[in-house]
Every structure is written in C-alpha cells, then in structure tokens.
Amino acid sequence: MTQPAPLLQVNDLKTYFTIGTGGPFGSGKQTLKAVDGISFEIHAGEVLSLVGESGCGKTTVGRTLTQLEPATDGEAYFNGTEILSLPNSQFRPLRREIQMIFQDPFASLNPRLTIEQTLAEPLHIHKLAKNRKEARVLISETLQLVGLDPKVMDRYPHEFSGGQRQRIGIARVMILKPKLVIADEMVSALDVSIQAQVLNLIKDLQRDSGVSMLFISHDLGVVRHISDRVAVMYLGKIVEIGNRLEIFENPSHPYTKLLLSSIPRIKPGRTKVEDLGEPASATSPPTGCAFHPRCAIATEICRSAQPEMNELSETHVSACHNISQLLGGHA
C-alpha cells in the first residue's frame, strides 16, 4: 500500500519543561519530559486520535505543534515544511492551516468580545475578508455550518451554554478552512448529552471538508466513534499505534489492553486487566519500559531496556518486549 506524502510527519518530537527553581533557596531544577521522542504521521483527510491518561503529554503534543510551547528537539514536517524551528513571523501564515480547538469552551472565548469580533479576528489577520460586510457574510455562513443562528454574532460569550460555546470554538477554526485541526479534549468539558451532538458535528464537518485531524482525548468511547487511526501514549511516549479496528479489536500492548478494559461496561464479557500501580512521575520515569511497574507480564528486560517499536502489520506498531507472548496469548 503506497500512500502519498503525509500532511504532517512528526519525527522524534521532544518537549521538556524545566520545573522548580534553581539557586541557593530554590527546591532545585528538574526536567519534566512531557513529550519524549514521539513520531507519527497524519495523512490528508485522516483523523488520528491520541489517547492516554491525564498527564501523559498528549495535550503538550498539540500545543507544541501549534508553537504554543517550544519543542525541545525533533522535527515536524507540514506539507514538506519543517514547522517547529520556524520563527514566529514565518509560522504565522501557516497558522491558518493548522488550527486548534480547545478543551474548555468557557475559557477559550474572550468574555469582552462579541461573537462577531471573535470570529472576525482570524479573517482580518489572514486577510480573508476585505471589510466588515464581507466578514459578516462569512461569519454567518460559518455559524450556520456549526448549527447556530447567524443572529447570535452580536452577543457575548456569557450568553451561551457550553455546547454552544464549543460550536463557536469550532466556527472560529473552520472559518479559516484549515488543513489540519488539532482538537484538544474538545468534548470532555461538556455534558454527556451535548458531547454526542458536538462530536457528530465535528465528524460531519471533517468528512465534508476533508480536513485532517489530530484528536486528543482520554475518552476511548469518543475516540472509537471518530478516529481512522489511534495512537496510545504513555508517559510521553507512543506505545502503540494502529488503525482503529486494530487498536480496539486486537490491542497488543498491555497498556492499551488496560485502557480498553477500564471502559465501564454494562454487560459482563471482557475480563478486566489488572492494574498493578499508579502512573509514574514524568520527572523521574522508571528505567527501561516506563510501563513496567504497572505491567502484569513485565520481565527482567522490561526493567532495563526501552522497548523497540515492533511492526505487527503495515499499519500497526507496538512497543513491548514481550510482543510475541502477547500475540500468542491473543490468537
């Protein structure tokens, strides 16, 4: 299966944070490896989900790719252009094509700006509208697209519910007709009843516009609904990546299995995978495979060596030392 060059190719991305204070009175500086060498690619029109528990660095991946955080190391090619090292001035035109939807719809809209002002801002920055009249036409089209009455554009954010605000957040992104949308936990702040509506909306919009998406979430039910491919992250690293069915029906990595078995179910069926511990700290990750303290099948090598990526199929890759045992056990 030969594919055209991916829209986004990320190679060995690292984002480290320095925490604590140095100097004689500080608590000492520590390095937090939020993202520690991850690689993936997203093709045009594809939805890649990034899943993992909170604190695993999935949000930081999105923030690094939009230059909200500086990358420590690694490369990201967007349409062939390396974007992580671009200075702000050269990255600005590309921001139109790489857009981000934020988690908290209550915090992501400026309370002092009307909806029209919020939505017109990107249009004026990227010179997509010559004057206010043109902008208003585009804004009302986009508001209709996300299922809102164009009349709402004269109102302020506090007059809207969470679901409506997230629709406005989606409108702000879609009005620029981007090529890649990074959706950071975009429904997790919403009521469950609203989640489905917003999710269906973004799925329809994605399908109709053919935009690529990096869908960051901890909710596997949501991920199953929306993704083409899924990448599972643990403590700053991708442990398994594959097509949606490969991950959900045929998970190989013990961490993926743990995640899947923790989805609450009404019907009994799948056996629960035992969790042997707590997530480790990102400032002092365990040696070897970061997951080994929680892993039921960890062996000696897991404590000393970092696992390689094993190809299970052309699309399915998993980082576990005991992969053969796992596959045998599953077959």
Add this chain to the structure above:
Amino acid sequence: MNFISTIQNVFRGRTLATIGMIWLCVILVAALAAPIFAPFDPLDIDPIGRLQEPSWAHFFGTDHFGRDTFSRSIYGARMTVVIGLGSVVFALIIGGLIGMLSAYFTRLGHVLMRIVDVLMAFPALLLALVLMTLLERSVTNTIIVIGIVYATTTARILFGMTLKLKGEVFVDAAKCSGAGHSSILFRHILPNLISPLLVQASFIFAFAQLQAAALDFLGLGLPPEIPSWGNMLSEERIYVTRAPWLLLFPGILIIISVFSINLVGDAMRDSIDPRFKDDIAGV
C-alpha cells in the same frame, strides 16, 4: 453590560457612596463654572478687609490679603479636578503600560519591574518631594510627579493581572488565530483589565488630592499664586489662632472630597468584585 445599569449596580443600596458621588458632582460643577459661582475674583486683594470672619458677604471669611476665601475655595476645586484627573491619566497610562509590557515580555519585565521596585521602596511623599525639588513648581510638574508616584503601584497591580491573563486559554486561542503581540495585549488583555483600572483610578484620584495638598503645604507643589486648597492651608497656617476658619474650610473640603472619592471607589470595587460584597454593609 450597558453603562447605565452598571452605574445603578454600583450605587444601589449604598447611601453613603451615593452622597459621595453627589458631592463629587458638586465639585465638578464648581470647577467647570467657577467664574459663575464665585462672588469675587479669587485674586482680588482688599488690604482693609483682611482676616474678616465668615459673614453673608464673605461666606468663608477673607484671608490675610483680604481675598474672599469662598471664591478661592471654588477656584481651588478646579485644581482638585485638574490635578486629580491629570495624575490618574498619567499614572494609568504610564503604569499600565509598564505593568502590561513587563508581564507580557518577561525579559523586559525583569528590568522594568526592578526599577518600579526601587521607586516603591521610597515612601510616596518622600519620592514626590525628591522629584519636586528637581523640577520647578508648576501644575504640569505636580501632575507628573504625583503620576510617577502612583504609576508604580498601578504597574505592580497590572503586572500581576496581565501575568494571569497571559495564561488564559483565549489568549492561546488568539495566538492560534495568528494574532500578533499588540493585538493580544490591547484587544484581548486590556479590555479584561478595565474594571481593576477603574477602581485603581478612583484610589489614585483620592491619594493625589492628599499628595497635592501635602506638597502645596510644604511649599513644593503648585505655584503660590494659584488658589488651591493645599496652598490656602499653607499660606494661612500662621493665622491659625487669629482666623481659624481660613484653615477650617479648605481642610474640611479636602477631607470631604477625599472621603467621597474613597466611598465611590469602595462601592465600585465592591460591585465589580463579588468577593467583597456585603463586607461593609450599607457603604
């Protein structure tokens, strides 16, 4: 969020603040229409009729040149408004810019905020005295000096608030839309600072009155020929035993005005910041 309902919110149920606001309006009207209300020219001297007691002709009596104290008090309101507004505008613009830019551009902040820290280490009056001795006595210089003194506190407050706003998600969202630094600072951050700026303005206005009166009294503020409440106190202080009303009226005016401004400022802060509500019932 319209203007009239905001005003109603500030003064509803706060009788003292409403009285304070009315007094401030009286001062403002007196300042604007001083020539109409003043029965005499504030600079007209009458050596024969000096140090008169308050009477129907001269409500507040006359000073040691025989000038009508009531007329001078009304013209003094002018200086009150000019000095107050001038220092507020100066302090908010300079201090606000320093605070916002320092918080937004971290490296610049390391330099600017240390300078602010040094200035804040001086007591306000001492700093004003030092600066005033370097400059000559004039209305503009008084405004500049008082403005500098209160620009430091404004910078401090706005530094903290901008630092907090800088981390808000809507600022990240604006960055993702491609907004530049000036657009983020003045379109996204500044409008969210308007309420604290208003409250800060009311307190600077009040403190500027005291500061200006103190400078006048020490002979370092406005030029002596300008009738201001502080100058009146300063000039007439040697007659305190013979004609105490010459000190009484300007003094009372200063006290009532500063008190009124503080009441209005408190009411504004209370209605803007819900955490303070009902703390001082009735105010």
